[in-house]
Amino acid sequence: MWEKLLNYWSQSAPLLPEAIAFYILATIAILFGFLVVANPFSRAPINSGLSLLCTILSLAGMAILLRAYFLAAILVIIYGGAVVVLFLFVLMLSRKDFKIVFAPTRIRFAIGMIITILFAMIIVPIAIQIPVSTAVSDSVPIEGTVSAIGTLLLTKYIIPFEAISILLLSAIIGVVYLSKPETKGKSK
Amino acid sequence: MLLTSILLLPLLGALIVLALPASLRVLHRTIAITVTGIAAILSLFLLLGYQGGIQGYQFIHEIPWVPSIGLNYRVGVDGINLGLVIMAAWVSFAAVLVSYEIRQKEKLYYFLLLLMCGGVIGTFASLDMIFFYAMHELALIPTFIMIGIWGRGEKKVYSAFQMAIYLSIGAMMVLAGIICLYAAGGAQTFDMEKLAGIYSQNPMPISLQKWILPLLLFGFGILVGLVPFHSWAPAAYTSAPSAAAMIHAGVLKKFGLYGIVRLILPIMPQTLQPWMEILVIMALINAIYCGLIAIRQKCFAQMISYSSLSHVGFIFLGIAVLNSIGLTGAIFLMIAHGFLAALLFALNGRIYQQIGNTSMDSISGLMQKMPFIGMILSATLMAGCGLPFFGNFVGEFMIFFGTWQSHYSWPTALAVFTGLIISAVYMLRAIRRILHGNLSSIASTAIDAENTWRKLPFILLMIALISIGTYPIILTNKIKDPVNNTLEPVISLTMPDTTNSDSSK
Amino acid sequence: MTIILFGILFLPIFSALSITFFSQKHPSISAGISIAISCITFLLTCVLCAMTQSQTLPIEIVYTWLSVGNLSVDLGFLVDRLSLIMLFVVTGVGSLIHIYSKGYMGKDPSLSRYFASLSIFMFSMIGIVLANNFLMIFIFWEMVGLSSYLLIGFWMTKGSAADAAKKAFLCNRIGDTGFLLGIILVWSCLGTLRFGEISNLLSTNPAAFSSLATITGLLLLCGVIGKSAQFPLHVWLPDAMEGPTPVSALIHAATMVAAGVYLLARGFDIFALSAAWPQGLDWLKFSTLDVIATIGAFTALMAALIAVQQNDIKRILAYSTLSQLGYMVMAIGLSYPIAAMYHLTTHAFFKALLFLGAGSVIVALHHEQNIWKMGGLQKRMPITFWTFLIATLALCGIPPLSGFFSKDYIVAEALHKNAYLGTIALVTAFLTTFYMGRLFFVSFIGRTRSKVSDHAKENSTIITMPLILLAIASVFAGFIGIDSYLMPHYSSQSLANTNMVFPYPSIDQAPDNWFKMLIYPFKHAPMAAILSICAVIAGGFLSFIFYFNAKNDILSSKFKTVSLWLKNRLYFDELYQNSAVWLQDKLALICDFIDRWIIGGIIIGIIYRIVDLIGRFCRFSQTGNIQTYTAIFVLGIIVLSYWVINW
């Protein structure tokens, strides 16, 4: 029995660090994900925001596990560095209204739960069914490095890339327009 | 190519109008007149170049569109739609010519009008069911907008919506029917000619025909204004600006009738007979009922709308009797009625524009003020009550003879009664009220058509009406062969032993 | 030949078109064109007559106008004796009346329109005469209806004229409905519409119509009743007198109304078929000819009666026309088409003359039409007086004049065949003399009854010249052998079954000089001739007693009720107004009500309410709350994915 266990250990030892890392990261992600949505201790938006940050960080970790290094960086920089910070800024800079905490009415929560569980019942089995054998070896390493993604982005996906730049540009213009202080005397 | 250029010219004109600034008002009109005029003249070359006695379509032009589902741009004419295409082109030209009454938002107006013109020509030229349908919609939607913007009277928006709802329902039924035809054929083609060929080889299952035939029949029926689905017509035509009413009542409405001839008769001969017997009755109701209503109308526009519905009843009758005389008459009457309805609505527009309403109670003695318009109006109304040497008479009497030939004795009598008496009653009543008698004060400021350009649309349509009425053989000789082909499956089914009786004496 | 025929038919329409397009603003040019062309057609007709002397008739020239399936319609010319006679009448009287119109209508501002309409009429009438098939006749039949409509309503600002025009057209249309159905029946039974083929088919196979013979005949008769204003549809003709007098003379006396008789003569083969009814109707024993004779006799008598109490000069003549048309129709009904055509021809001359004379009087009296305001015109208007006298005598049937011969044949035939009809014919002859005497004595003889008649003057030559020419024709038309000219047309055809009795058994025995001709009626049927002359004398004598120099109408004061009924034309107009017109009006009212309130109101209203209700209900789902939308959206996805996964 010990032999078998040792044998097994020697076989699965290379898998162990990755597995451990995944399970830890997954637990963190789901836990903080839950805290974003329904923190049983505090319903303050600031807590949700910080929990979101944690979730994103753990997702970035999973991206590293999936060899998407560039994206991991992107997730940390853009989500962690920009988006969540933006949320926090808005929270901190605006009036008190944002900090008022509403408990969800029970009926609403119940309906939401039912629908979500239904949804999960449809989707989760599909995800679970997928056999493990689809795991790949790293014999043909595909790595999300900057150069690989950059090459693809500027060759095959050049048109979506340009389109998305136009979207960004228009978003910038829109944001500038929206946040421009209103000129006085000009009625709505 | 010729057909494509005829139908693309107005659409091209529409794009040019769209590209020009709105301030160049004269230019819009000039462009519209030019493109429709050229299209109209080109359409005459169809008549000249058409070779009789040849099976199938001519002037075919084909461009693959979506080959994977068998959707092709394919235009062509045979005897049945030749006259309709020419009629559409000329009525479009006349409709553009009478549009001088429009004084606001001219750019949009001419854009929409040219779309309509292109659409109606395209509808009748298309041999592909999807294009046939889409071109109809292309012409229909501008009608809706035009009634809403440049319409007359307080109820114009209501009328526009009523028309749009009715016609959308009809068009949806037709579309569903077309898709069923496509799917049931199983040959991946929207081509009418090929479909007819396929279904003549292996007929559609009766269980399917039972559903598709009424779907298509009543879909087309709604589009034409078959009683009891006709309420949109008087309201819409009364409110529509003259050009829209001319094109819609004159040309676009024939879509449904033409569709019945093209899509129902050759494709579903097996279940045709009982439905056509019902259609005979409905056609008679259309003719008599609408004719009687026309007698009561006080408003001239309402009266001609109902008279138009009444005439459509005759066309239905000609189709429903299922023999070559009746069907030839029906197609002939479609063409003649196109010119007639266009003329009537153009005249109605002129009177409305001069006087401000068209109530037959308040207008009288207009002949003194408008000798030219009055003359054309009397001639048109006379044509409408089936006077010989106008196109309508030829179509109507062929329909009467055809009805009798199919052993419908009472329907013939009733149709003749309606065609000769009821139509005469309301048409003459209109002449008496509007043109004859003392000049009423409201009409005293009216002026006749000022110059040749203003007279031109009336003269053109009148010439067309008279020329097909005096020399009908120019059309009938072309119509009768394709009509015989269309009816061949029906006739061979219903009376297998008398197929040869149709050969002329 | 072909060119001449085309010329005769199409020159008038060419004249109408050129007037409409080029000379609308120049009345005198229009008049010139129209008159010239009508004279040319007359000359061409003479040429045609001369040409056909040496040829075998009938000559048929056929072009296909329309051909679909087994329906084939020709533009065809049929030249035979019947059409030549009729053509002669139409173009002859027509061109005289064209000339007269120039004088009568001279100052009217819309003279161009008048002459254009007149030209259209000439075109259509010639078309009827020359047509070789039923449908072509029908086409031109409708066209004469149109031109009649245009001309009756010529003074369209006058409400009564416009109404009369409408009435005329509609009455004609009612008749034409039957006519067209009859044509359809002929076509479906015989397969052809050409007269020549029809008579050939019927001569080889008289039972070709099987059970539909009488119905076909009666339906065709409807057209005749409408156009020739026979009994049920006679009401339009008196009203048609609203039109200009030359029009009344040409269209409503001489030619158009006679077209019905022409049609009866043309399609005589069909009308002469013996009675045959379809199953279920076979208890009706009578044949078409019986109906024709009865209608003709009834119209003749009724119209003559009404004429006795009319006061408008044109209306008297209109009823007289009705009555004479009744004679002609009766003659056909007695299977005697030659006499009908004979009477048609002579009647065309003298009735046109009467109308033109009346027109001359009307012009001279500044459009006064009441005979009781005329009088004393014999000195003031001698030409009109004498020509009118000749026409009156011709109409009454005084022996040497043309009317005597033609009418006598009819009377003789009627007496020979049917005592009742004979009596009616005689009574009508008596009444004819009576009312014509009344008209003549009151309006021409004796003292002047109003200022206008005091100042009356004879008209210019352009008016009197046609009067004189027509007077000559009225006198001599009886001698030129119209009847013997027509004989070959019928003897050549299979009329054996119609039992035709004609004065001459064959053309060789026709009287060959004018004196023999004059006395022939006395030789052939002395009884009838003497009786009709007696009737004429009695009528003339009575009217002389009553009306010579009379101040007012003695009859109307003596027999008030009868006179009232007659004056009001036996209340036919009122009857129709309260039956047919009322019925049509109410039907239209009901349909309009159904359309406006039941279809347009209730049904559409119900559908509208249902849709509206559904819409109102459904819009509650639009709460505006994003989370509700999200929930619904996710539910939708759940349903869809469940469906996709588990399908």
Add this chain to the structure above:
Amino acid sequence: MIATIETYLTIGLGHYLTVSVILFCLGLLGIMTRRNILVVYMSLELMLNAANLALIAFSRFNQNLDGQIMVMMVVTVAAAEVAVGLALIVSLARHKLPIWIDNLNKLKY
């Protein structure tokens, strides 16, 4: 038994997808239940990130980079969206308009 443990240790596509789906459901729950518009936004971001995780996992297990490109796009769009959305919220707040989901219900009949 051994094979079962191995499946737990071999991290396959299914594992990542499961995490992704759970996160997605959590985000959904947040959108449907929370009333603070900012938290709703955060939940939205959570869902996007769940999708990102799935895309990255697909990319990894399908041996091509297209999924990662897709994530790039999603991130960009999310950034733009957050910027505009937050600007709108700030704008609402500045005009003293309600920022609670329940009150933002003018878009209805």
